[in-house]
Amino acid sequence: NLGTITIPVIVHVLYNNATENISDQQIASQIAVLNDDFSATNNDINQVPSLFSANVGDVNIQFTLDRVIRKSTTRTSFGTNDAIKFDAQGGSDVVTPSTHLNMWVGDIGGGILGYAQFPGGNAATDGVVVGTAFFGTTGTATAPFDGGRTMTHEVGHWLNLRHIWGDGRCKRDDFVADTPSSDSPNYGCPSFPTTKCRTTDMTMNYMDYVDDRCMYMFTNGQSERMRALFAAGGARESILP
Ligand code: ARG
Ligand code: ZN
Ligand code: CA
Numbered sequence: 001n002l003g004t005i006t007i008p009v010i011v012h013v014l015y016n017n018a019t020e021n022i023s024d025q026q027i028a029s030q031i032a033v034l035n036d037d038f039s040a041t042n043n044d045i046n047q048v049p050s051l052f053s054a055n056v057g058d059v060n061i062q063f064t065l066d067r068v069i070r071k072s073t074t075r076t077s078f079g080t081n082d083a084i085k086f087d088a089q090g091g092s093d094v095v096t097p098s099t100h101l102n103m104w105v106g107d108i109g110g111g112i113l114g115y116a117q118f119p120g121g122n123a124a125t126d127g128v129v130v131g132t133a134f135f136g137t138t139g140t141a142t143a144p145f146d147g148g149r150t151m152t153h154e155v156g157h158w159l160n161l162r163h164i165w166g167d168g169r170c171k172r173d174d175f176v177a178d179t180p181s182s183d184s185p186n187y188g189c190p191s192f193p194t195t196k197c198r199t200t201d202m203t204m205n206y207m208d209y210v211d212d213r214c215m216y217m218f219t220n221g222q223s224e225r226m227r228a229l230f231a232a233g234g235a236r237e238s239i240l241p
Helices: 024-037 050-055 149-158 220-230
Strands: 005-015 061-072 101-106 114-116 128-131
Touching (some): 005 024, 024 061, 101 149
Parallel strands (some): 005 061, 005 101
16 A cells, blocks of 8 residues: 555646636645545535445545646637647647646636546646636636536546546446446536436546536545556556655
8 A cells, every 4th residue: 555645746827818827826726626635535525425425435645736837828728639738839848747747727618627638648748637717716717617626537537537427328337346337427416316327326426527516526446546556567656756
């Protein structure tokens, strides 16, 4: 067991106007949410229904802000083709991705909240992207995605988690044993129980698509899947000091 894993973070802020040049305080609010959610110390963890309480996973990962890179850009939106990750495309080049989690904050456009790269991909694009309107809990953060949970979800992907419904029909797996099977995402704030695939959906899992205030847990299985990346030979082992 590796104990508490600490991940140093580089935040790239891409701004086209003064509002998009978010405050240090807003960045700190995002790091704080991650640290709560990845240690199961989020203040809404007590909302987990008793049906799932034994499944709650303490991932035991903490995030430290290493550096903030602020860059003015002429682009008003970046889309999801990774342009935000390259100086030459109006974005900002990745910094030491083998040892740091890179986060890009900017206008993605198209109603996209965020996107992430799974482990094992191209180092030049390794990291997570979250829209300026969905980052942190203050400043430009906008309801119902102002709880910092888009980043929790994207870092889940960056640490190898799939969507909880496996992006397919009931038998399509998310490769986690203790998440119930489902056949589609949930949105908004679903009432409990929500039943699909003849079982109760874990709609409150960070890897579903519900509103920020309605997602508040990872499972033990998800925690194991994420932490396995840091074991010897794992795809994120190089992050460790
Ligand atoms: N749609 C995005 C993705 O699949 C993120 C969804 C995050 N949801 C939220 N409630 N913040 O990566
Ligand atoms: Zn996702
Ligand atoms: Ca599962």
